[in-house]
Amino acid sequence: MASGIRLDKVRKSFGATDVIKGIDLTIEPGEFVVLVGPSGCGKSTLLNLIAGLETVSSGDILIGGQNVNRVPPRDRDIAMVFQSYALYPTKTVRANITFGMETRRVPRDAQEAAVEEFSRLLQIDHLLDRKPGQLSGGQRQRVAMGRALVRQPAVFLFDEPLSNLDAKLRIEMRTEIKKLHQRLGKTVVYVTHDQIEAMTLATRIAVMDNGHIRQFADPATIYEYPVDLFVAGFMGSPPMNMIRGRLFHENGRVFVLPLGARESVRFPLVGAAGTAALADSREVVLGLRPETIFAAGSELPGPNRHVFEAPVEVVEPTGPDTMLVFQIGGQDLIARVRPEDVATPGKTFRFEVDMGKAKLFDAETGLAL
Template sequence: MAAGIRLEQVQKFFGANEVIRKIDLNIEPGEFVVLVGPSGCGKSTLLNLIAGLETLSSGHIHIGGAQVDDTPPRDRDIAMVFQSYALYPTKTVRHNITFGMQTRNIPKPDQEAAVDEFARLLQIDQLLERKPGQLSGGQRQRVAMGRALVRKPAVFLFDEPLSNLDAKLRIEMRTEIKKLHQRLGKTVVYVTHDQIEAMTLATRIAVMDDGSIRQFADPATIYENPADLFVAGFMGSPPMNMVPGRLVWDEGLFVVPEREHEGGLRFPIPAAAAARLGDDAGRKVVLGLRPETIFAAGTELPGPNRFVFEREVDVVEPTGPDTMIVFSVGGQDLIARVRPEDARAPGCSFRFEVDMDKAKIFDSETGLRL
């Protein structure tokens, strides 16, 4: 059975340093929740609090409806997979997987049945008599996952499990972890600093910064409707373009970028968004534009709120299926994602088209989306 997790005003101090700032979080049974954020934001500490590897300074943690504030890790019905594989080098794969079951005096037939089941599931059934030193990084991580899976816990906790793998293996293991979740239906809390991992794995993402959760939502909402400038800038590769400016009313609402020359660009705000912003002319804002919402003029289906402008190409970055074009607005670099056949060489003039229906407006002082 999968178990839900509920955090109530969870707080953690290391000395005088508050590293977790009274977090409330409700994770439903069977969810795959990813804690994502930059190094030092508190995501691993929060995971360790759920695991019982760190003690709470204040607040409460519930797993499966039971309060576990003072419950030792072994009694929380959890299993954890770490960044380091932490395998016993002198034991075979089989013995690494069964070691925890042996210490809990699980009958040998049950141990063998569990090993057979999960070794097949993880495609390591041919490796059971090898030792960790004879395995690749990806195989060792599968063994570490197998050791966690055989416990059949209600909750799995992953602490940056793929960070030691190369790029190709990371993608393969990411797919395997997602398949496992879909098949087993267990609750997963997964820590990473990699926003691509977060977007591809999670049913919901908790974006963390400085010990707090800035937004907790499904991947589409996080990407399309970020709550603030931090989330908008952290989630996405390449990141969202941020254009500081001010609102100007001139028979419609516009964002005029800072340091843009007189008579330069004015990004028109669609009528529905302008009505929501109200009479805010003169307000300092940040205009957020995802790279894929800026493309070569005339190459996409027509839309009602498109804005065409011309700029010189500064840098061209081919990535295979897309090409990134870097250009300048108000002295600031912006990135457009275009088709390779539409790209132009640096120094050439380029006609860009931007879908203003997908633009985001943020308050420059609070950072909150308006």
């Protein structure tokens, strides 16, 4: 059975330093929740509090409806997978996987059945008699996951488990972890600084910054409707373009005039932002995802398209896409265009942007408007 987790006004301080600053969070049974944020934001500390490796300074942690503030880690019905694998180098893969079951005096036949089931699931059944030093990084991580899985806990906790792997292995293991969650249906709390991992794995994402949760929602909502500039800038690769500008009204329409740009470069707001009662000359930040900016005429016509020109600074081919770095009013921006859309550094390029997908933020508070 999967268990839900609830954090109620949880705080953690180390001496005079507040690391977790009053977090409320409810994770439903069977959810895959990813804690994501920059280094030092408190995500690993929060995971350690759930695991019982750290004690809360105040507030409550409930797992399966039970307050576990004073419950030791071994009695919380959790299993944790670490970044460093934490395998015993002198023991075989089989012995590493069964070690926890032996200390809990699980019968031998039950141990064997669990090893057989999960080693086959993780495709490490042919490695059971090897030692960790004979394994690749990806194989070691599978063994660490097998050791956690055989416990069959109510909650799995992952602390940046893929950060030591190369890019190709990270993608493969990401897929394996998602398959495991879909098959087992257990509650997972997963820490990463990699927002692509967060987007691909999570049912919901908690974006953390400076000991707070800025936004907690499903990946599509986090990406399409960020609550503030921090979330908008952190989630996305390349990140969202942020154009500082001022609002002005003309002929019943609302435009953003980028700071430092000539007056002819203006972006018309559409939808709710285009009809809101926003004051003239109010300073705002216009958010445009790179994939919403493309070569003029390269996409099917749409109702909210706006064409503009800007000089290209850098051309970055990536294979399936080409990134064009360009400037407006001295601000560097990125467009994601097709490889066949030829651009030359130093030359003016004709862009088109889907303003229906533009985001608007208050320049002073950073909050979405």
